[in-house]
Amino acid sequence: MAPRIAFYFDFGSPNAYLAYRVMPAIEGRLGTTFDLEPALLGGIFKATGNQSPAVTLAGVPAKAAYERRETDRFVVRHNLTQYRFNPAFPINTLHMMRGAVLARKLGVFEPYVEAVYAGMWEEALNMGELDVFHGVLDAAGLPTREFAEHVGDSDVKAALIASTEEAVGRGVFGSPTFFVGEEMFFGKDRLRDVEEEYLRQARAAA
Amino acid sequence: MAPRIAFYFDFGSPNAYLAYRVMPAIEGRLGTTFDLEPALLGGIFKATGNQSPAVTLAGVPAKAAYERRETDRFVVRHNLTQYRFNPAFPINTLHMMRGAVLARKLGVFEPYVEAVYAGMWEEALNMGELDVFHGVLDAAGLPTREFAEHVGDSDVKAALIASTEEAVGRGVFGSPTFFVGEEMFFGKDRLRDVEEEYLRQARAAA
Numbered sequence: 001m002a003p004r005i006a007f008y009f010d011f012g013s014p015n016a017y018l019a020y021r022v023m024p025a026i027e028g029r030l031g032t033t034f035d036l037e038p039a040l041l042g043g044i045f046k047a048t049g050n051q052s053p054a055v056t057l058a059g060v061p062a063k064a065a066y067e068r069r070e071t072d073r074f075v076v077r078h079n080l081t082q083y084r085f086n087p088a089f090p091i092n093t094l095h096m097m098r099g100a101v102l103a104r105k106l107g108v109f110e111p112y113v114e115a116v117y118a119g120m121w122e123e124a125l126n127m128g129e130l131d132v133f134h135g136v137l138d139a140a141g142l143p144t145r146e147f148a149e150h151v152g153d154s155d156v157k158a159a160l161i162a163s164t165e166e167a168v169g170r171g172v173f174g175s176p177t178f179f180v181g182e183e184m185f186f187g188k189d190r191l192r193d194v195e196e197e198y199l200r201q202a203r204a205a206a
Numbered sequence: 207m208a209p210r211i212a213f214y215f216d217f218g219s220p221n222a223y224l225a226y227r228v229m230p231a232i233e234g235r236l237g238t239t240f241d242l243e244p245a246l247l248g249g250i251f252k253a254t255g256n257q258s259p260a261v262t263l264a265g266v267p268a269k270a271a272y273e274r275r276e277t278d279r280f281v282v283r284h285n286l287t288q289y290r291f292n293p294a295f296p297i298n299t300l301h302m303m304r305g306a307v308l309a310r311k312l313g314v315f316e317p318y319v320e321a322v323y324a325g326m327w328e329e330a331l332n333m334g335e336l337d338v339f340h341g342v343l344d345a346a347g348l349p350t351r352e353f354a355e356h357v358g359d360s361d362v363k364a365a366l367i368a369s370t371e372e373a374v375g376r377g378v379f380g381s382p383t384f385f386v387g388e389e390m391f392f393g394k395d396r397l398r399d400v401e402e403e404y405l406r407q408a409r410a411a412a
Contacts, residue, residue, distance in 0.1 A: 059255045
């Protein structure tokens, strides 16, 4: 039995976007896929007492500068030429995250995630505005009217709450977070460790 | 010209100790040595607005638990069987850090650093107590009386302030911090990046 790799994500996290773009290469090397799990970062912060890096770094300019340098290094290392920081950051992602739950129900999860991440961190649009969000769905050929009508359905809301609570219950406190089996890894810079841990568990199970 | 690798350290940081113990293997692979630069972490925090992980993690138990897990992984990966968390943590390291400056003057820098790190994070002694500190120096065959008499000399104090200010001027905000040439890396988990960056710069200079 090969281990499962889970990726808990929120569209509002640039580091989650950067990790998302590196996943295909890892999936190709490992011959497996990441399971994408929507988890609302605002809910995670509230439940764990954690805060956004935008808040914690605000008073420590030297650390903020270093984190920007690390992002630049990651972008260069993985040749992520499409990345643009979103000038509207931080953006309320509640409708986008509920949309991810709905997209799974509608059978369009993968193209939805692709379109929303590209809108957020490549086109750098203000996706917090509903008309902008809907324009991105239109352009991707997604059923915008379904999203507009059902993103607030109670089962959709409940499913996002449940997946966020599941994340918190597993120890998630920020974004991006990965699990290889039960082993948790936090941060885009842990992807090498994720890959090594997968291979270790796969060998152990063989 | 091979690049210079600098390691800014404070004895009070368990992560700096863990990095220190991994350095010999890296030095062996690269055929170079790390330059150890004392920099008072309390001074760095004050100058940069940063805080100790002990403070920032106190309100976020899930993150604290993850950091402990990452430390365990690092210890296992590098087989650091001697490591013990110091129950007296956090310990005021001012006399130990001034001692590092003095040790360089006295020509005993390397055995001094070795003895103090071992006392702090292997024997897990309360090195904040002067008699305990002096006992460790005695046991290592270091000139304890010289340390007792001269650790507070004005040139020693001034040199530690200067090296701490130099660190802050270069962008240091926490411990451990490394430089490969002018490229800064923060955290024990960056040692792989330090090694790769050294090789990259060495190739570029060849």
